[in-house]
Amino acid sequence: MxxxxxxxxxxxxxxxxxxxxxxxxxxxxxxxxxxxxxxxxxxxxxxxxxxxxxxxxxxxxxxxxxxxxxxxxxxxxxxxxxxxxxxxxxxxxxxxxxxxxxxxxxxxxxxxxxxxxxxxxxxxxxxxxxxxxxxxxxxxxxxxxxxxxxxxxxxxxxxxxxxxxxxxxxxxxxxxxxxxxxxxxxxxxxxxxxxxxxxxxxxxxxxxxxxxxxxxxxxxxxxxxxxxxxxxxxxxxxxxxxxxxxxxxxxxxxxxxxxxxxxxxxxxxxxxxxxxxxxxxxxxxxxxxxxxxxxxxxxxxxxxxxxxxxxxxxxxxxxxxxxTQQPRGGCRNQKDENQASKPKTIVVGGVNVDFIAKGASKKLLFGQTNPGSVCQSFGGVGRNIADCLSRLGQTVLFISAIGADSHSDAVLNYCKHMFCVNLSVRSELDLDKRDPGSLLCVQQDTHAVARLQGQRTATYCAIITESGELSLGLGDMDIHQEIKEQYVSQYEDQLSSASLVVLDGNIPVSTVDYICSLAKKHSVPVWYEPTDAEKACKPFVSESWKALSYTSPNLAELRTMNQTLRLPTPQERKAVCCVLPRTDGTF
The missing domain is CATH 3.40.1790.10 (Indigoidine synthase domain)
Known part of the structure; x- marks a missing residue:
């Protein structure tokens, strides 16, 4: 109690x-x-x-x-x-x-x-x-x-x-x-x-x-x-x-x-x-x-x-x-207190509001209105990973940034299973009344999602053909650059004691370098999700890659990583593999 x-x-x-x-x-x-x-x-x-x-x-x-x-x-x-x-x-x-x-x-x-x-x-x-x-x-x-x-x-x-x-x-x-x-x-x-x-x-x-x-x-x-x-x-x-x-x-x-x-x-x-x-x-x-x-x-x-x-x-x-910083009652051990108060997994990355426009005809004609459908969904690589981990029962701290606009309201409303702790004041009895699926939100700590005045929540618009092929994509992702080292450093204690830190490629290079340096110092495993070929190189332009334990590139992203490290870059699709550093820092 x-x-x-x-x-x-x-x-x-x-x-x-x-x-x-x-x-x-x-x-x-x-x-x-x-x-x-x-x-x-x-x-x-x-x-x-x-x-x-x-x-x-x-x-x-x-x-x-x-x-x-x-x-x-x-x-x-x-x-x-x-x-x-x-x-x-x-x-x-x-x-x-x-x-x-x-x-x-x-x-x-x-x-x-x-x-x-x-x-x-x-x-x-x-x-x-x-x-x-x-x-x-x-x-x-x-x-x-x-x-x-x-x-x-x-x-x-x-x-x-x-x-x-x-x-x-x-x-x-x-x-x-x-x-x-x-x-x-x-x-x-x-x-x-x-x-x-x-x-x-x-x-x-x-x-x-x-x-x-x-x-x-x-x-x-x-x-x-x-x-x-x-x-x-x-x-x-x-x-x-x-x-x-x-x-x-x-x-x-x-x-x-x-x-x-x-x-x-x-x-x-x-x-x-x-x-x-x-x-x-x-x-x-x-x-x-x-x-x-x-x-x-x-x-x-x-x-x-x-x-x-x-x-x-x-x-x-x-x-x-x-x-609020320590449990109450009984005999307390400082190590136990630290472990109990800090999430095991930390995710640092982006939140997006996605708009998917799908054409109803076989060919899209540019310069005019095409019949089709438009739907809204919610993504962002960091948000998706944090969501999945929380649904798997992990205690997650999600560090990100959204704007103070209608899109952020939509995100918070849609993602209640993740963000409900931030939406209203609830007692223990209120929490117990929710359905089992919504109880998963207790596992998700989202107080580190900054809501910034004068900034726009990240949005992405994809125009796809009837068969599902991407025809054109537009992204407004500037706010991801606000996930800066200065902001993330507020959570240095949690990052230093986490069992896993997950980074997505949307965050600035300086933030990647800061987190990787901290993780290496405290022997915290880091998983890097590159998000696209252009961003795949971020940990590899410095020594930060030596702190990585896991990464999950597709073929194009893997090629970018290899090229950045000046390694041989196979062109055949059969060459796809996962890049993992050894304990001595080599691949």
Whole structure:
């Protein structure tokens, strides 16, 4: 059971990451971290657009991101920019968001309208949770969450943050609930929503933003980041469609000012009521008024609180990510851990979308329309080999690249038996419900298939005659050159310990050389599939061929290999053979 928890969590983290589309954009640094299973923390943006005045909002946002990075974690600030949800912002985008006077406050309710109108806005807790969950980020850091407003039993003024926590499996790290809300009813509502609530630290006292104690007790507490990660991992592994709320008290050095700030809050609440301020305008008014009444002390405490939450949340995210790198429970041997966590077979090669046009007449007439049929299929030598190996029960890591376009959507949809781990978040029970054939997808690790913005998925169009002879072929294969040494080197540990590495001839020569050098160093067998006569020479233009254990050329490809090595090149078809190096590096 413990091993299953870790494996399910791994699937969660790699579930839908980096799948940007027309409405959803993941920043490249965030995408890279998710693809590499490194920790990422989601950050909201209403604190930038509505929570603080300029320039404190901008400086605080950048300070928070720096704190996250200092903990070895990648920050992913979420916002809506011109109708597209962004997970991770550039420095210029942060600047623009902080300075804008027209941004909206975007919750779940507001997302469809803001996107449909091409508007921009800061995401609330609920809006950020939706984006983080879609991106596959399990930890989200904020200041404080919304709750049940005072007199909420009559007005039904309840924050969407609470219902979002009840239906989105995200861990939210916050300083509890603002004291302007009805904290008791908020905790009751969270219980009804099935949300696990725990205070971070030695006490179970539930914090009230600026105060350590709200007068209410959390159901549970976790003492440190490791215990918090254990709680989150258990929630995700059980497949519960509800979140976790971790309440972090304000640091002691700022807690002394809590009572003064609380008095100012009560005065501001009264003033807001007298002025008829209601709804979403209440919180910004109170925060601004409290800052005035406390002469900036509340703003300083607010910033300190957010800094602390970012630090704690990053430590939790890092502990959670570390859990996915090793099995849990029982006695562990380092060698066993390495073997258990790394695929036995690695395939590096291409993915293609193929279009086959077959003429219906005996002769094709060029320059005019011919009757026939056109069908779409999915190939790529690397993809085909990885598919076959996985169907044979092998644990396979497939390293490749596809574009962020409709063709890649088609590939992912068609190849669900290989790629389903990357398409949706599934629990162990969900996996067990699939038919036996689809269960093979658990054997196929495809998180190393990079989906690249601005690139086209490889396509191939073949025009064949009625008898099946190829008349003309057109290929758009440029993206295969993006399977570069720098990208593949991220998986050096897996390549060094694999039982077999398979290369197809579509990848760059430099990548072939890098993998062969690594394989030779660690005595890993390499199988080279040349794909066509032109590409057959790639390992043979250097010393890389000495690392090959297997190759599978046809006659034309074998001739190219021999010619590259300046060996005799028979022309007769009977001369076909398989090229295998001996242990001394000779043929």
């Amino acid at each position: 413990l091993g299953k928890l870790s494996s399910t969590l791994q699937r969660y983290i790699s579930a839908t990451s980096c799948r940007s589309d027309v409405l959803f954009k993941i920043h490249p640094t965030v995408c890279e971290a998710l693809s590499d299973h490194r920790p990422v923390v989601a950050l909201e943006s209403t604190i930038i657009t509505h929570g603080m005045p300029y320039p404190q909002n901008l400086s605080t946002a950048k300070e928070v991101e720096d704190i996250v990075r200092a903990e070895g974690v990648t920050p992913a600030t979420v916002a809506v920019l011109e109708g597209k949800v962004h997970v991770g912002l550039s420095s210029d985008e942060l600047d623009s968001l902080a300075c804008s006077k027209t941004t909206l406050k975007v919750s779940r309710r507001d997302l469809p309208y803001v996107i449909s109108k091409g508007l921009s806005g800061g995401t609330t807790v609920s809006g950020t949770m939706i984006a983080a969950h879609k991106a596959g980020i399990p930890v989200f850091v904020t200041g404080g969450i919304g709750g049940v407003h005072r007199d909420g039993e009559n007005t039904l003024d309840i924050s969407a943050d609470l219902t979002e926590l009840g239906r989105t499996p995200i861990a939210v790290v916050s300083a509890g609930v603002k004291s302007i809300l009805d904290i008791g009813r908020t905790l009751e509502f969270l219980e009804t929503q099935g949300v696990c609530v725990a205070t971070y630290g030695e006490s179970k006292s539930f914090p009230a933003f600026f105060s350590h104690k709200s007068g209410y007790i959390s159901p549970y507490n976790v003492h440190n980041a490791e215990e918090a990660a254990e709680l989150i991992a258990s929630t995700l592994s059980l497949g519960l469609q509800s979140g976790v709320l971790l309440a972090v008290p304000l640091p002691d050095e700022h807690a002394a000012a809590g009572q003064q700030i609380e008095d100012a809050i009560q005065a501001a609440v009264t003033e807001a009521r007298l002025k008829g301020i209601s709804g979403r305008d209440v919180t910004p008014f109170i925060l601004h008024r409290v800052n005035e009444l406390t002469e900036g002390q509340s703003l300083r405490a607010n910033i300190a609180l957010i800094h602390n939450n970012a630090r704690v949340g990053s430590q939790i995210a890092r502990a959670l990510a570390e859990r």
